[in-house]
Amino acid sequence: MNNLLEETKFILKKYGISANKSLGQNFLINEEVIKKMIEGAEVSKNDLIIEIGPGLGTLTKELLEKAGKVIAIELDKRMIEILSDRFALYTNFELINQDVLKVNLKELISNNKIQNGTVKIVANLPYYITTPIIMKLLEEKLEVESITVMVQKEVADRLIEKPGGKNSGAITYSVYYYATSANIIEVMPESFIPEPSVESEVIKLTIRKQVPVQIQNEELLFKIIKYAFMQRRKTLVNALEKSGIFNSKEEIIKILKKLNLNDRVRGEALSLEDYANITNLVTKM
Numbered sequence: 001m002n003n004l005l006e007e008t009k010f011i012l013k014k015y016g017i018s019a020n021k022s023l024g025q026n027f028l029i030n031e032e033v034i035k036k037m038i039e040g041a042e043v044s045k046n047d048l049i050i051e052i053g054p055g056l057g058t059l060t061k062e063l064l065e066k067a068g069k070v071i072a073i074e075l076d077k078r079m080i081e082i083l084s085d086r087f088a089l090y091t092n093f094e095l096i097n098q099d100v101l102k103v104n105l106k107e108l109i110s111n112n113k114i115q116n117g118t119v120k121i122v123a124n125l126p127y128y129i130t131t132p133i134i135m136k137l138l139e140e141k142l143e144v145e146s147i148t149v150m151v152q153k154e155v156a157d158r159l160i161e162k163p164g165g166k167n168s169g170a171i172t173y174s175v176y177y178y179a180t181s182a183n184i185i186e187v188m189p190e191s192f193i194p195e196p197s198v199e200s201e202v203i204k205l206t207i208r209k210q211v212p213v214q215i216q217n218e219e220l221l222f223k224i225i226k227y228a229f230m231q232r233r234k235t236l237v238n239a240l241e242k243s244g245i246f247n248s249k250e251e252i253i254k255i256l257k258k259l260n261l262n263d264r265v266r267g268e269a270l271s272l273e274d275y276a277n278i279t280n281l282v283t284k285m
């Protein structure tokens, strides 16, 4: 018998609710996956854990046992009622009823960090906003040690790919810039109710203490990468020509030549260092 399946069904019935698909609600019912997620995240009593989308609290319950403090951010009011009842006796639990994309995470972390402790993010993410959430967590340069999240497998492949690899996209370069990455566990649709139509994977991003390339203008670097991947079938020169970043097509060719890169090269073949070198040679203000 699967206890988590029974427990999840019981809670849904007790509160007379069902999963809201448009909020990406797929509830975890696989104990082994939860165990691996917590082990992978290396949760300890020194940690402040930020959980995004706690739902009915299945992962939250385990986090509360292992962590110093858990702050859970949930958009759905119906879940807030359930979580408040379920964890009323836990003094290390705080709940925020808000869209995670609108939360001031920097402030939240600095107000709640455990002295000499670390901050980690652990979540089974709502798949419809995986990318904006991951980008927010990385770009805001939060005082966070690692991000351990369940995402759609296809997205995981892109996030943990090395720049220039077969699965790489613009986001691959961003993730690589800010973090090192690892696969924790692959997860089948049967591990959730309702079952999602895709396979999932738990990945861990460990934030780098130092970025891996020398760069003068970070914003420009990511703008160039974005343009290079917007039209990935084109050569890099043609993809960048209309970006407005360079004075002319000839200038792009000149920069590539200077870096010993072929002017027929496609954006997906370049390393992060290549993009950093191109960015550092941009002259247009």
Ligand code: SAM
Residues within 6 Å of the ligand: 023, 024, 025, 026, 027, 028, 052, 053, 054, 055, 056, 057, 058, 059, 073, 074, 075, 076, 079, 098, 099, 100, 101, 124, 125, 126, 127, 129
């Ligand atoms: N953690 C639970 C579990 O593993 O069973 C639920 C995970 S479910 C995949 C995603 C959760 O994210 C849902 O509870 C959903 O309501 C919540 N959610 C969706 N959009 C959100 C947002 N913008 N901000 C915060 N939570 C959100």
